[in-house]
Amino acid sequence: MRRALISDIHSNLEALEAVLADIRSQGITEIYCLGDIVGYGPNPRECVDLVMKCDACILGNHDQGALFDPDGFNAGAERAIFWTRDQLENPQGDPEQNALRWDFLGTLPRCLREGEFLFVHGSARNPLNEYVFPEDAYNQRKMDKIFSLIEHYCFQGHTHVPGVFTESRTFLAPDEIGYQFKLNEEKLMVNVGSVGQPRDGDNRSCYVVLDDEKIEFRRVEYDFNITAQKIYDFANLDNFLGDRLRDGR
Ligand SMILES: [Fe+2]
Numbered sequence: 001m002r003r004a005l006i007s008d009i010h011s012n013l014e015a016l017e018a019v020l021a022d023i024r025s026q027g028i029t030e031i032y033c034l035g036d037i038v039g040y041g042p043n044p045r046e047c048v049d050l051v052m053k054c055d056a057c058i059l060g061n062h063d064q065g066a067l068f069d070p071d072g073f074n075a076g077a078e079r080a081i082f083w084t085r086d087q088l089e090n091p092q093g094d095p096e097q098n099a100l101r102w103d104f105l106g107t108l109p110r111c112l113r114e115g116e117f118l119f120v121h122g123s124a125r126n127p128l129n130e131y132v133f134p135e136d137a138y139n140q141r142k143m144d145k146i147f148s149l150i151e152h153y154c155f156q157g158h159t160h161v162p163g164v165f166t167e168s169r170t171f172l173a174p175d176e177i178g179y180q181f182k183l184n185e186e187k188l189m190v191n192v193g194s195v196g197q198p199r200d201g202d203n204r205s206c207y208v209v210l211d212d213e214k215i216e217f218r219r220v221e222y223d224f225n226i227t228a229q230k231i232y233d234f235a236n237l238d239n240f241l242g243d244r245l246r247d248g249r
Contacts, residue, residue, distance in 0.1 A: 002027055005192045005208040007034035007121070007157030009051065010062065011041030011084065012196030012245070015205045016050055018222035019195050026209060026218075034157040034192060035060025035108070035121035039077065040241050041196055042230035044084045045093070048101045059108035060121045060157070061128050067105055072129070076238040083236035116152035123156060124149040124189075131159050132189065137171035147187055154189045155208070161200045162193030162208075162217055173200070174217035182214045190215055196227075197241075203248035 004023045009016050023031060031054040038044040039062025051057055065073060065081040066088060073081060088105075090098050110127040112119040123130035125146050136142050146154075147167055164172045167187040174193075181190075193206025200206075204219035228242030 001211065002029055003210045004028045004031045005034060005119075005155055005210055006031065006054075006195050007192050007207075008036040008060070008160050008194035008196060009033070009038075009041075009047050010036055010194070010196040011038050011044040011047050012227050013041075013043035013046045013050075014224070014227045015196045015220075015222045016047055018220050019205050019207050020050065022218060022220045023207070028209065030055040032112075032119060032155075033057040034119055034155065036062045036157065036194075037105075038062055038066050038084045038088075040080050040237070041227065042234060042237060044087045045090060045101065047196075048088070048104065049097075052100070052104050056112055056119070057104075057108055058112055058119055058121050059105075059110055059128065063105050063108065064128060067102075076240065079236050079238070080241065083234065118150060118154040120154065120156050122158040124154050129158075132156065132165065132191070133159055134161060134163060134171040134173070137165055137169055140169065143169060146189065150187055150189065152187055153183070155210070156189065156191055157194065159191060159199070160194035160197055162191050162198075162206045163200075164215070165189040165191075174206075174219075175202075179217045179219075180214055183212075193217065197245065198248045199244075201248050203246060 033051050033054050035058045037051045066084045070081045120127040164181050192208040195205045209216045224245040231237045231242035
């Protein structure tokens with residue numbers, strides 16, 4: 001099986017379309033989304049419609065924020081979430097399609113376990129909200145605790161920083177390992193990066209291809225100027241949210 005793992009789309013339609021085109025070129029059989037379909041970006045409805053066709057999807061903290069009361073977000077992110085909710089309520093749109101989107105978001109699971117593979121948005125300990133940053137590789141208590149909850153492999157998103165955490169307390173960024181990592185006996189936590197708002201200094205979309213032997217990080221160029229301009233045109237989306245797409249930060 002060859003699976004694509006995408007995450008943190010954040011309503012960025014241009015990025016999602018570019019990634020889906022790349023996925024089609026890769027002989028992929030299944031697409032899993034690890035959450036944060038919406039939030040920050042200008043096309044929540046279109047992105048939900050595309051992700052609804054994926055084979056599996058997990059709830060992200062921004063998806064939950066749009067569904068319920070946003071909690072723990074900074075002012076800009078919260079404004080974007082309320083704007084996103086308005087877009088999803090979409091009184092001018094097709095009521096049936098609106099209901100389908102809400103039902104889809106409202107029934108997303110917080111984690112998915114398939115044999116030795118665990119899929120979450122944040123971490124195995126707190127699937128929705130915990131960040132595992134590269135520097136946490138040195139936080140032995142945190143790593144020990146989270147790894148103790150992982151049978152073999154855990155795939156996650158949330159930080160928008162792709163890479164591999166090994167049980168031997170290292171973090172490997174994709175460009176340090178030739179964008180590939182061979183699966184072995186060791187437990188791994190893999191951050192699949194972000195489709196719609198990369199934050200590792202590379203402004204290309206990121207996703208992972210997982211097969212029986214290895215994981216591969218793929219970077220995909222898209223026209224972030226189009227997305228940024230849409231963000232600048234909506235008063236409720238901070239300009240910063242457009243600027244950061246250009247910088248990959
Ligand atoms: Fe996110």
